[in-house]
Amino acid sequence: MAMITFRINRYNPDDERRGHYVQEYALDVCKGCTVLDALNQIKWEQDGSLTFRRSCRSGICGSCAMTIKGVNRLACETQVLALKSPNVTVEPMRGYPDIKDLVVSLDPLVRGLLAVRPYLITKTPPPSDQERLQSPEERARLDGLYECILCGACTSSCPSFWADKEYIGPHAFLKAYRFVADSRDEGSREHLEALDDKHGLWRCHTIFNCVEACPKDLNPTRAIGELKKELVRQRIG
């Protein structure tokens, strides 16, 4: 057990004059307690007005991405005691419009995603009564790509996104590459079309913030590199 002070960045849209402020909550935290457990305990026992998104509690739904001690993480899979600090600051993710307390608008995230036509594009009809074949090696190219949970941690950590709200974002590039790399997909040009643009791929300056921020250990920067190569190939070819 340890007494931890949570310094939480709060914002109430009905009180614009007050703007953002920090409120402290003290909580006795035991081993195994996650930041989400702590936030829930604060909400349920101390202050019901504290607002944050959450759902699965197990790092798969992507609801509870927030900035914890300066780093974008999923609250549900961050152990409080592993942060090794008596004070834990919790803030909404940067770069997205604020909604309330730790809740931000995902609209920019969705806009970026839609730009890459995030679905399998095929021109050849699938075989009837059976699956398309894909070798284990071809399928292995999707590992590290299909696991994205759209939590938004990467794009929120990206300086290109801070500077340009129209920037498509690493989450969407990762998704684009998930399809471009898929042996079944026949729509590389369609996926890439929006990326060859001033809000697209070329605005990535390989700072690797997205890689650091990803709670699922995925690598959007590598995907961006591969997409850049693909674009160049298409231009030459």
Added chain:
Amino acid sequence: MTNFDPESIHDVKGVPVHSVHRHDVVIVGAGLAGMRAAVEASAEFDVAVLSKVFPTRSHSGGAQGGIAASLANEEEDHWEWHMFDTVKGSDYLGDQDAIEIMVKEAPVVVREFEHMGCPFSRTREGRIAQRKFGGHTKDFGKGGPILRACYAADRTGHALLHTLYEVCVHNRVRFYPEFFALSLIVRDGVCRGLVAWDVIGGGVHVFHAKAVLFGTGGYGQVYRITSNALANSGDGLSLSLRAGLPLEDMEFVQFHPTGLYQSGILVSEAARGEGGYLTNDKGERFMERYAPQKMELAPRDLVSRSIQTEINEGRGIGGGPYVHCDLRHLGADKIMKLLPQIHELAWKFLHVDCIKEPIPIQPTAHYSMGGIPVDIDCRVLIDGKSKPVAGFYAAGECACVSVHGGNRLGTNSLLEASLFGRRAGKAIVRFLRETRDFPELPSDAADAAIAEVERVLSAGGSESVGAIRTELKDKMSAGCGIFRDGGKLEKLAGELRGLEKRFRNIKIDDRSEKFNYDLLEAIELGHMFDFVELIVAGALKRQESRGAHSRTDFPDRDDEKWLRHTLAWKRGEKVEFDYKPVTITRFQPKTRTY
């Protein structure tokens, strides 16, 4: 597409005109059932999908191990074998006409997912890979476990859910993310739409529709230890009850054998499907005593009872309330390739490296076999038996077809949700082709919903919603868990009534309209009170042990009296019951051993 006719816009009292929406189909829930239906219906009609969370946050994504289909990609398999296993797994309470449809259509549904782009794992030949799962066997139970569960590593639910979202994006399905359903509008046996709360902006909205589909999922959050998401509060069940409709077989609650110790987070059955062992404090593979043939791959009800028995008799690890799931002998390669998420979860939540150490696990509330009674086309039945409510459909975990009967087999839920979602979509398309006009929208349609929100936002009592919910969860786990008996159930029923009384005297900290989870959690708790009463009352009535419903005071299955489905309604303060026969076609009930 719908012809827009301003003359026919109906005014709804208390709701601004711009908050009254109109779509041919309104689907509540963006999990596998809801989005699969949306894919089907959006080809021809205007479809809206409401979800209390952003679509890809739906809890279908939490499913790990696989989706069942007798593809026979890895070894011989037949739908008849899958059917036998499902019927036996259900402890003969599953309706065999519905089960036959499910197992026959399963290969089509799984291949369609592949065609949509789902990144299934593959066999050497490039086909969809399949693994073993509990209760799925060869040759009508005579052979060993069979490779039937189609998978994408141990992230199958995630892969399927995101694929469906992608196809919905492609089909331009209209999403209303973070809209929370408040009430269903059913008048004179006709469903006319629903009322919902806009979580982000605040405010009551009315959705006027020709057809409504509920794919609202389960209610694991009424138990203390659960694999379910915080969003799984069974809202759809309560809304259906409040519209005067019954629920079926609510006493059948599945406890998954392997939840991570303390958090209850799911450790997929794939862990055992790939060869993992369950061991007790003495290091024994105790399943030898309970299911000598199928061992760890017996169905979930049996494995959970076995684990609980070990714990109750003092053979939990160190005498504690958990046992071990041991994967060490599988080796690092197999674990990291086939079970990477389990490795990640055990590490992140228990700091256990399952390559080197066994995982502490305990049974965890996982799935509802019961739900809103529907026919094989997912039409909700007003009498629970044969009379449909015009325009109201339900599919997936919130519905009871019933394909799972008393106990669901692993990998049959992703199958049921997507397959019956698809069937619901097709049935809705047929219905809409014959239905030109929108049903009349009563002007008082939103009254009850508005009153409920106002009641919570102005609550001036002293009781904490969080504290009451915690008590409800603790009491449900203690009184209506894996093992039940009449005395404990009666005590529990009384305690729940006491808690519900306290619930009428709640306080609220957040009185604002925008993104107010304080409000939502209070409404969700009200939903929980509605249907837990039916779980407990149903469990008390059913004086036998069948599937996941295990009465220590009635330890045997009683086909004479209880080979029938429970139907329950809420009428005022009272629960009323009716029963209906089980549909039996190919397989007569037999003693169930594994």
